[in-house]
Amino acid sequence: MLVxxxxxxxxxxxxxxxxxxNVQKYRTKQK
Incomplete structure (x- = not known):
């Protein structure tokens, strides 16, 4: 169970x- x-x-x-x-990549694309 622990495994x-x-x-x-x-x-x-x-x-x-x-x-x-993915969020970081999306934000850099917007800027």
Whole structure:
């Protein structure tokens, strides 16, 4: 069970990192 929770946390961290990266690229395109 603990392994599944750790995998989920890593997955959400990866999604958050990709989301922040896309937001930064979008903002630099606007400027």
């Amino acid at each position: 599944i929770v750790t995998a989920l946390v890593d997955f959400y961290n990866l999604l958050f990192f990709i989301g922040m990266f």
